[in-house]
Amino acid sequence: MGAMMSNVSVLNVNLYGEPIGTLTNVGGDRTLFAFTDAYIENAKRPTLGLSFKDEFGTLQTEFRPYQKRVMPFFSNLLPEGHLRKYLAEQAGVNHEREFYLLWALGRDLPGAITITPADDEPWPPEVADGADDNRDDHRENALRFSLAGVQLKFSAVMEASGGLTIPASGVGGSWIVKLPSREFAGVPENEFSMMRLASLVGMNVPAIDLIGIDAIKNLPEGIDKIGKNAFVIERFDRLSDGSRVHIEDFAQVYGLYPDEKYGNGSFRNIAQVIAAEGNDADIIEYVRRLTFNMLIGNADMHMKNWSLIYPDRRYVSLAPAYDFVATVPYLPGDATNMKISRAKVFSAFSTDELTHLAVKAAIPKKMALDAAKETVQSFQEHWAKEASHLPMSDDVRSAVAAHMKTVPILDELS
Incomplete structure (x- = not known):
C-alpha cells in the first residue's frame, strides 16, 4: 500500500x-x-x-x-x-x-x-520531461511570467490569429495585454476600435486602452517590428484590492474542452443558459452583443469568448464583453464558425433567425427583437459618426462597412 x-x-x-x-x-x-x-x-x-x-x-x-x-x-x-x-x-x-x-x-x-x-x-x-535542476525554480518562473514578469521568448508570441495574450499587473489593477499578431496587421487597433464602438452602443465593456509596445516591459526583441501598439483590457475577475471575482466561460458551462469551442456549441445554447439563469438585463445584453458581432463580422465568438460572472458568489450574471474583433478583414467569408440557431453564416442573421433562437431559448420574442433593433440603430448612428476617428486601419474599416450590408437584420431593423 x-x-x-x-x-x-x-x-x-x-x-x-x-x-x-x-x-x-x-x-x-x-x-x-x-x-x-x-x-x-x-x-x-x-x-x-x-x-x-x-x-x-x-x-x-x-x-x-x-x-x-x-x-x-x-x-x-x-x-x-x-x-x-x-x-x-x-x-x-x-x-x-x-x-x-x-x-x-x-x-x-x-x-x-x-x-x-x-x-x-x-x-x-518525475514530471520534468528530461530536464534537471530544481523544479521549484521552474514553478516560480512559470508563475512570475504569468504575471508578466519574465522575459518572453519570441517563439511564444507566434500565436496565429491574435498576438500573445498575457495577464499583467499594472497601475490600478489587473490587465490583459494583447500583443500584435504576426499574421494579421492591426489586430490591437481593430479590437480597440470594436470594443470602443460596443461601449458607445451601450454594451458593458471593461476599461480598455491602446498602448505603445515600448511602454511594456520584458517583451521579446523585435515585437515592435510586428506592430506599434498593444490592446489592454481590465480584468473583470479581479477587483482593485486584488481580490478575485468568480467567472466561468461557456466551454466550462457545457463541459467542452477548449478545442471543441466552435463545433460543439451554438449561440442558441448560450442564450438558453442566460435565459434560464440570468435576468432580463442579461438577456437583452446578450442579444445586443450577438447582433453587434454579426454586424462587425466577428467569426471568432466561440464558447470561450462568452463568460458568466458571480457578483454575489452564488448567482450568475453575463460577464462584461471581451474579444470583439472584426475577423472579416483577415478571413473573408460568410461563415460564423458557430451555429446561430439553425444557420452558421452571417447572411442568415435575420429577424427570422433571431426569432427562432429566442423561441428555442425561451426568450420573449419581443424582448429579443427590441434589443436587436436598438442595437442596429445605435450601431448605424455611431458607425457613421465614429468609424473614421477610431484607430482601425482603412482595410478594416472598408471590410466591415461592406460586410454589414450582407447581414439582413441591418436593413430589416433600420
Whole structure:
C-alpha cells in the first residue's frame, strides 16, 4: 500500500481561498475530482460552476476519472496554444499533462479558483520531461511570467490569429495585454476600435486602452517590428484590492474542452443558459452583443469568448464583453464558425433567425427583437459618426462597412 500511495498526488481546489474540492492524480496520469464534504453540506455554498448542477439544480457529486487531461471545467482554466507550450516549458512539464500544469500555474487562474498542493507536497521531480535542476525554480518562473514578469521568448508570441495574450499587473489593477499578431496587421487597433464602438452602443465593456509596445516591459526583441501598439483590457475577475471575482466561460458551462469551442456549441445554447439563469438585463445584453458581432463580422465568438460572472458568489450574471474583433478583414467569408440557431453564416442573421433562437431559448420574442433593433440603430448612428476617428486601419474599416450590408437584420431593423 505504501509504495502505491506514493504515486498519488492531491491538489486542493480553492474557491475564494477556501478549499472546496480535490483533484487527485491516482497514478498513470489518471485524475479524479471530488468535492469536500463541507462544501457539499454547505447550504449557502458559493457556486463553482453551472456544469456541477443537474437539471433540478442539485449539486452533482459523482465524477468519472479522466486520462492525461483533467475534466473540461479545469482544463479550460489553462492557457491554450503557444502560451501553454511556453509556460509548460518554463515549468518543466509536458504541455499535455494538465494536472501538473494546474499544479504549476494554480495560483493565478481565471476567476476565483486557486489550485494548491494539499500537503505542501514538493514539486514532483518525475514530471520534468528530461530536464534537471530544481523544479521549484521552474514553478516560480512559470508563475512570475504569468504575471508578466519574465522575459518572453519570441517563439511564444507566434500565436496565429491574435498576438500573445498575457495577464499583467499594472497601475490600478489587473490587465490583459494583447500583443500584435504576426499574421494579421492591426489586430490591437481593430479590437480597440470594436470594443470602443460596443461601449458607445451601450454594451458593458471593461476599461480598455491602446498602448505603445515600448511602454511594456520584458517583451521579446523585435515585437515592435510586428506592430506599434498593444490592446489592454481590465480584468473583470479581479477587483482593485486584488481580490478575485468568480467567472466561468461557456466551454466550462457545457463541459467542452477548449478545442471543441466552435463545433460543439451554438449561440442558441448560450442564450438558453442566460435565459434560464440570468435576468432580463442579461438577456437583452446578450442579444445586443450577438447582433453587434454579426454586424462587425466577428467569426471568432466561440464558447470561450462568452463568460458568466458571480457578483454575489452564488448567482450568475453575463460577464462584461471581451474579444470583439472584426475577423472579416483577415478571413473573408460568410461563415460564423458557430451555429446561430439553425444557420452558421452571417447572411442568415435575420429577424427570422433571431426569432427562432429566442423561441428555442425561451426568450420573449419581443424582448429579443427590441434589443436587436436598438442595437442596429445605435450601431448605424455611431458607425457613421465614429468609424473614421477610431484607430482601425482603412482595410478594416472598408471590410466591415461592406460586410454589414450582407447581414439582413441591418436593413430589416433600420
